[in-house]
Each structure stands twice: as C-alpha cells, then as structure tokens.
Amino acid sequence: MTCRPLMHRAGRWCAGSGAAVGVWGVLTVLLPTGSWGKWWVLWGTLGATVGLVAVLLGCWATARVRADAYGVHSRMLLRRRSVPWGDLADVRVRVQRARHSDVRRVELALRNGRHLRLPLPQTARHDDPPFDSEVAALRALHRRYGTPETKHLPVVSYRTAARGRRWLVVLCVLLAAGAGLAAWYVPRADAQKRAWQAAVPCAADTPAAARGECLTTVPAVIARSEPEGGKGASSLYFVDGRPVRRVDVSYEGAQGFTAGDRVEVTLWRGRIRVVAGEGHVWREHMTPAGDVAVIAAGLALAAAYPAALLLMRRRGRRLAPDDVLPSALPFAGVLAATAVWLLPLCFLHPTILFSSRTTIVWWVVGSLVSLGLLGWAWGATRIRTPGEPGPDRVAPVRGETFLAARFLEHTDYNPHGFGTHVVLGDGPPAVVPHGGPGRFMAKRIPAERLTVVHVRRARGGEEAVRRSWHVADLDDAGTPVRLTAAPADLVRILRELGLAYEPVLPSASEPTANEPPATAT
Numbered sequence: 001m002t003c004r005p006l007m008h009r010a011g012r013w014c015a016g017s018g019a020a021v022g023v024w025g026v027l028t029v030l031l032p033t034g035s036w037g038k039w040w041v042l043w044g045t046l047g048a049t050v051g052l053v054a055v056l057l058g059c060w061a062t063a064r065v066r067a068d069a070y071g072v073h074s075r076m077l078l079r080r081r082s083v084p085w086g087d088l089a090d091v092r093v094r095v096q097r098a099r100h101s102d103v104r105r106v107e108l109a110l111r112n113g114r115h116l117r118l119p120l121p122q123t124a125r126h127d128d129p130p131f132d133s134e135v136a137a138l139r140a141l142h143r144r145y146g147t148p149e150t151k152h153l154p155v156v157s158y159r160t161a162a163r164g165r166r167w168l169v170v171l172c173v174l175l176a177a178g179a180g181l182a183a184w185y186v187p188r189a190d191a192q193k194r195a196w197q198a199a200v201p202c203a204a205d206t207p208a209a210a211r212g213e214c215l216t217t218v219p220a221v222i223a224r225s226e227p228e229g230g231k232g233a234s235s236l237y238f239v240d241g242r243p244v245r246r247v248d249v250s251y252e253g254a255q256g257f258t259a260g261d262r263v264e265v266t267l268w269r270g271r272i273r274v275v276a277g278e279g280h281v282w283r284e285h286m287t288p289a290g291d292v293a294v295i296a297a298g299l300a301l302a303a304a305y306p307a308a309l310l311l312m313r314r315r316g317r318r319l320a321p322d323d324v325l326p327s328a329l330p331f332a333g334v335l336a337a338t339a340v341w342l343l344p345l346c347f348l349h350p351t352i353l354f355s356s357r358t359t360i361v362w363w364v365v366g367s368l369v370s371l372g373l374l375g376w377a378w379g380a381t382r383i384r385t386p387g388e389p390g391p392d393r394v395a396p397v398r399g400e401t402f403l404a405a406r407f408l409e410h411t412d413y414n415p416h417g418f419g420t421h422v423v424l425g426d427g428p429p430a431v432v433p434h435g436g437p438g439r440f441m442a443k444r445i446p447a448e449r450l451t452v453v454h455v456r457r458a459r460g461g462e463e464a465v466r467r468s469w470h471v472a473d474l475d476d477a478g479t480p481v482r483l484t485a486a487p488a489d490l491v492r493i494l495r496e497l498g499l500a501y502e503p504v505l506p507s508a509s510e511p512t513a514n515e516p517p518a519t520a521t
Contacts, residue, residue: 001137003065003120063119065106067141072108074118085146087111091139092321095157095460098124106135107156109149109321154322155461162321165313168306175303182296190289190351199268212269218243222261222277227254236275236282238265247272249282256280293350294343301335301342308332316383324458327467330377337373341366384487386455386470397496400426402436405485405493408464411476413443422485424496447497449477455494458484474499 066073071084090109094117095102101124108116123131135153142148156162195213202214221239228234234254235246243265257263257277266274275282308331316325341362349359405422407414419431423439430442454473458465465471465484472483472490485493 001067001134001141003134005061005063005120065118065120067138069145071145072118072138074116074120076119081116083108083110083116085142088142088146090149090154091135091142092154092156093135093461095155097158101125102157104128104131106138150320152459153461154320155459156322157460159324159467160321160460161313161316161319161323161325163313165310168310168313172303172306172310175299175306179296179299179303182292182299186289186292186296186350189287189292193286193288196268196273196286214268216267218265218267220263220265220275222257222259222263224259225254225257227251243267244272247275249275250285253280253282256282289350290347293346297342297346298339301339304335305332308335312381315381319383319457322460324460324462324465324467326381326383328381330380331374334370334373334377338366338370341369384470386457386487397425397492400424400437400439402432402434403485403489403493404435405483405489406464407431408462408471408482408484409480411479411481413445415443419443422493424492429493429496445497446476447499450481450497450499451475452494452499453480455490 062075062077064075066075071082072088073082074080087110088108089111092107092109094105094107096105103122103124105122106118106120108118110116121131121134125131139148139153199213199215202211202216206214220243223237223239225237226235229251233248234251236249236254236257237246238244253275257275257280261277263275263277265272266276271284273284305328308328311331312325312328316323319325345353345359345362345366349356353359354363401424402421403424404420407417407419410416413419414431418433418441421432421435422445423430423432423436423442427439429445429447430439431445432439432442434440451474452472453475456471456473458467458469458471462471462482462484466486468486469484470487470490472494474481474483483490483493
C-alpha cells in the first residue's frame with residue numbers, strides 16, 4: 001500500500017519554483033548591484049517569504065507512506081522512518097481538535113510504549129471513504145504480517161484514556177506559578193496602599209533623600225492632552241517639561257484637562273500620583289490588595305481544573321487507549337462552588353485570612369462544603385466496571401418506566417436511529433422517540449432475536465455515546481447492533497429483555513480483554 005498526497009506532482013513543481021525564487025531573493029540581498037540594489041530589502045523579504053512557503057509545500061508534496069511485507073515506511077522532506085511489523089502493536093486513528101472541524105490522522109502504537117504519527121493519510125471530514133479504505137488496508141496488512149493487540153479500530157480523541165498529558169501539565173504549572181506570583185504581591189500591594197494613605201506633605205526642612213516618602217506638590221501648566229479611547233494610553237503633556245514631560249493617565253483624566261490649564265502636581269516615591277485643576281482631579285489608581293488576592297485565588301482554582309483532568313487520566317491508566325473517560329465537569333462544579341465563598345473572603349480580608357474569628361469560621365464552613373462536594377465529585381467520576389451495578393442491586397421495574405437509551409444502528413425497531421428512550425413495564429420493551437408518557441410511536445424490541453455478546457465502556461469513535469454510559473454489543477440474528485445507556489439503566493433493560501451476560505473486567509496486563517469478538521463492530 002502506498003499513500004501520497006493529492007496532486008503531489010504539482011506540489012513538487014510549485015515547491016521547486018518557490019525554492020528558486022527564494023534563492024534568487026537571498027542572492028539579491030547578498031549582492032546588491034546595479035538597479036536591483038535599490039530594492040534589495042523588498043526582494044530579500046519576498047524571497048525569504050516565498051522560500052519558507054516553498055519549504056512547507058515541499059514537506060507536504062514529498063510526504064509518502066508505504067506499507068509492505070516488511071513494515072510501514074514513512075518519508076518526508078528531511079526525515080525517513082521505518083517500523084517493522086514485529087515492533088508495531090496497533091494501528092490507531094487519532095482525532096485532533098481544530099477550529100472548524102476535527103482532523104483524523106493515523107497513529108502507530110509501538111510495543112515499547114511510544115507512538116508514531118504518520119503524515120498520511122489524514123482528513124478533516126467526518127465521512128471520508130478514501131481515508132477509511134486506506135486505514136482498513138493498513139490494518140489488513142498488519143493482521144497479515146503482524147500481531148495486532150485489538151480486533152477493532154481504536155480511535156483516540158480528547159475523551160479517551162490515551163489523550164496526551166503534556167499540555168495539561170504545562171497549563172497547570174503556568175497557572176499555579178501565576179497564582180503564586182499574585183499571592184506574593186498581595187502584602188506589597190497592601191503595604192503600598194497603606195503608605196500612600198498615611199503620607200503627609202513634606203516639610204520645608206525635609207532632606208532630599210527623604211522626600212520620596214512624603215508628598216511634594218509643585219505647580220505646572222498643561223501643554224496638551226491626548227485622550228485615547230480603547231486600549232491606547234491617554235497622556236498629559238506639561239509646558240517646559242516640568243515637573244516631567246509626560247504622564248500617562250486614564251481616558252477620563254485626559255478629557256478633563258485642556259491646553260493652558262494651571263494644575264498642581266503631587267509626587268510620591270518619584271512618580272506623579274495626583275494632577276489637580278480647578279474643575280477636575282486625576283488620581284493614579286493603586287491596585288488594592290483585595291483585587292490581587294482575588295486574582296491569585298482565581299488562578300489557583302483555574303490551575304486545579306487541569307489537575308483534575310490529570311487525575312482522571314491517572315485513574316484511567318489501566319483502561320484501553322480508546323476507552324472513554326468520565327467527564328471532569330463534577331470537579332469544575334466543585335471549583336465553582338469553592339469560588340463562591342473563597343473569592344469574597346480574599347477580597348474582603350486579603351491579608352488576615354486566618355487572623356480573626358470571622359475569617360476562621362468562614363474558612364471552616366467553606367472548606368467543609370467544598371470537601372463534601374469533592375467527595376461527591378470523586379464518586380460521580382468513578383470509572384465503573386461494565387455491567388455494574390449487578391442485577392440484584394437494581395430495583396425492579398414498577399409500572400411504565402422510560403429510560404434514556406439508544407440503539408446506535410438502523411434496525412426495524414429503530415428506523416434511522418429515531419429512538420431516544422426505551423420504555424419498560426405495562427407491556428413489552430419498546431423503543432420510543434420521547435420520554436413519555438404513553439407508548440406513542442413505540443417499536444417493540446424483538447428480545448427473542450437478541451443475544452448479548454459483550455458489555456463494555458464507550459470508545460473514542462462512538463461520539464454519540466455519553467461519557468458516563470456503557471455499551472452492550474448485541475447479536476440480532478447475525479447482525480451486530482449496539483445498545484447504549486447509563487450503567488444502571490443498561491442493566492435494567494437487559495434484565496427486562498431476558499438477556500444474560502457476564503461482565504468482562506479489564507486488565508492492565510491483557511489489553512485485549514476489553515475487545516468484542518470479531519463479529520462485533
């Protein structure tokens with residue numbers, strides 16, 4: 001099997017032409033002679049830009065992936081790699097989130113634990129038959145000459161256990177460092193604000209070295225004001241550059257002064273803090289310690305969310321690479337609830353968090369609430385074994401009961417995937433497109449034709465399945481179908497259908513224990 005990019009010959013021709021133009025532009029810069037020397041900057045910039053585009057185009061045009069009886073061979077402009085079938089554990093599809101659509105690429109999982117992403121094939125379309133056929137051909141060669149670890153096609157996405165951890169660690173460290181830096185500045189901001197409030201005008205005999213800690217007031221005349229809306233900095237200019245040439249002020253502060261206004265300028269610690277005129281006064285804004293403490297607490301809570309994602313990856317380390325992990329949104333709810341009591345505390349008492357009875361009671365009550373919610377989130381994100389809870393722990397169905405469940409395939413009792421619920425009790429189990437009441441548009445499930453093949457977690461390629469739901473692989477008279485629902489609801493549905501099954505527990509030493517037989521999809 002050989003895979004090349006579309007229009008690779010045209011891409012090579014364009015890359016060669018661009019490289020020639022780039023070389024010509026560089027030579028024009030190095031040898032600026034004659035009439036060309038006047039434009040050496042323009043030609044040099046143009047040549048560098050075209051040369052860079054040519055390199056990128058050449059990397060795309062020269063990419064090639066070939067698979068034969070010896071292994072998989074990938075080639076790019078500056079790199080070649082070969083992986084023998086004996087070193088290859090599996091062929092996967094990795095889904096990378098992009099701005100407009102997800103990009104699917106082929107990834108080789110090596111037996112030493114490393115991963116190799118192939119430059120081709122790849123696609124940004126959800127339904128791409130050429131991409132699917134090339135992946136199928138590559139997996140067929142792997143089954144013929146190697147020993148795959150899975151019988152199904154693993155799809156690794158942002159929801160699965162094999163998602164990367166590197167960027168989460170970087171994000172967590174950066175947010176935690178920002179929180180520490182903001183917390184370090186809190187006492188300094190508070191000390192500066194208190195010193196400004198306690199500052200008094202300088203006496204006549206105050207030495208020059210000590211005038212920085214007292215208030216010095218001097219007269220000045222406004223030369224002009226430049227109010228800048230938006231993100232631009234507004235400025236005031238003084239006549240003869242006294243006491244300074246320019247000072248940055250707010251937009252409203254610049255609007256309040258005009259050329260020729262006589263003002264009094266107050267200096268403290270070497271900077272202008274107040275500009276006072278007859279009808280307008282501008283004061284420099286000093287960030288309160290409470291605002292800085294709120295920023296520090298907010299960054300710390302923000303760093304806790306990627307930490308929760310890393311915790312979820314850690315808890316799912318024994319899962320198959322394409323098994324879907326539970327959502328970390330319960331931890332986000334805990335952080336939001338913590339922010340409700342922590343941010344006001346930091347704003348009102350930034351420097352005495354543990355120094356008064358009020359703050360201590362605030363801390364104790366808030367911490368107990370957060371710990372209780374944290375315990376709930378830990379249980380809600382628990383990775384449940386497929387088949388839990390057992391049939392003896394599920395309450396029997398009493399009366400007409402509607403359970404959220406879906407058959408993922410088109411069948412006679414689920415035409416075009418219209419069903420969203422399964423109704424139990426007061427009649428045979430049926431598929432309905434609503435949550436009740438009543439059996440309007442109900443389609444009876446032929447339980448006599450169904451047998452359970454496997455009960456498992458959702459996989460990365462099953463985007464229609466919720467993170468917390470499980471999937472039952474069923475055999476419908478020789479046709480594989482899938483039924484998905486919440487773990488407890490799935491057990492109740494299978495019990496009402498009279499389908500017996502044995503849960504298969506995953507094992508870290510047996511990565512194929514969570515796979516369906518060859519007849520399942």
